[in-house]
Amino acid sequence: MAGKEGFGINAQVLQEVAQEIAATHRLGLQIGIVIGGGNIIRGEKYQAQGMDRASSDYMGMLGTVINALALQNALEKEGIPTRVQTAIEMAEIAEPYIRRKAIRHFEKNRVVIFAAGTGNPFFTTDTAAALRAAEINADVIMKATKVDGVYNKDPMKYADAVKYDRISYMEVISLGLGVMDHTAITLCKENKLPIITFNLNTPGNVQKAAKGESVGTLVAN
Numbered sequence: 001m002a003g004k005e006g007f008g009i010n011a012q013v014l015q016e017v018a019q020e021i022a023a024t025h026r027l028g029l030q031i032g033i034v035i036g037g038g039n040i041i042r043g044e045k046y047q048a049q050g051m052d053r054a055s056s057d058y059m060g061m062l063g064t065v066i067n068a069l070a071l072q073n074a075l076e077k078e079g080i081p082t083r084v085q086t087a088i089e090m091a092e093i094a095e096p097y098i099r100r101k102a103i104r105h106f107e108k109n110r111v112v113i114f115a116a117g118t119g120n121p122f123f124t125t126d127t128a129a130a131l132r133a134a135e136i137n138a139d140v141i142m143k144a145t146k147v148d149g150v151y152n153k154d155p156m157k158y159a160d161a162v163k164y165d166r167i168s169y170m171e172v173i174s175l176g177l178g179v180m181d182h183t184a185i186t187l188c189k190e191n192k193l194p195i196i197t198f199n200l201n202t203p204g205n206v207q208k209a210a211k212g213e214s215v216g217t218l219v220a221n
């Protein structure tokens with residue numbers, strides 16, 4: 001969301017992301033979104049400076065709420081009805097997370113953005129995504145990132161890095177591949193939730209992944 005600035009919200013990038021999601025929603029899919037907050041605040045940075053993990057994690061969760069409100073606005077500009085639900089109650093700003101209400105929103109053709117992670121420190125946005133996906137009985141988690149998929153080593157550093165088209169949860173864990181943290185991967189494995197990870201910066205990728213076309217890497221059993 002930060003674009004070239006590397007911080008904050010770039011209006012053009014935001015709208016492009018919203019357009020990708022809107023086009024995918026128009027295919028007739030029910031979409032829940034879990035958004036991170038690294039463009040607003042990076043907890044690790046403050047932890048490295050000596051702040052305790054709980055405080056910096058809460059700060060990060062508030063960052064995800066900022067992004068959720070921005071994305072809701074951008075999606076509604078594309079004509080997509082959207083609801084934000086927060087895992088930390090802040091009723092003046094958004095609905096609290098209520099599983100059954102979220103499911104009702106999907107039935108009414110609304111996109112639901114789940115903000116504030118799981119509401120607990122020590123859990124990542126990826127874990128929040130895995131948890132919400134399990135709760136709403138999602139068919140798949142689509143992890144949109146800055147890389148094309150899962151590689152055997154860092155493709156930014158090694159020219160001979162090889163991309164996997166498909167990989168198992170156990171391989172991701174045992175090889176220590178950075179698709180998602182272990183808590184998130186384990187939750188996906190236990191709940192048989194496939195993960196498709198792909199590059200969000202390639203236009204059309206979200207729709208391709210949603211249509212089941214080969215894109216990025218599939219993590220499954």
Ligand code: GTP
Pocket residue numbers: 083084090091092093094095096104105108
């Ligand atoms: P249905 O009743 O299923 O049609 O859902 P709805 O979301 O349209 O109805 P509701 O009356 O619950 O919400 C109307 C608007 O108020 C929506 O934009 C909701 O996101 C928002 N809203 C609902 N509950 C809360 C809340 O606790 N806090 C905030 N800030 N907004 C809320």
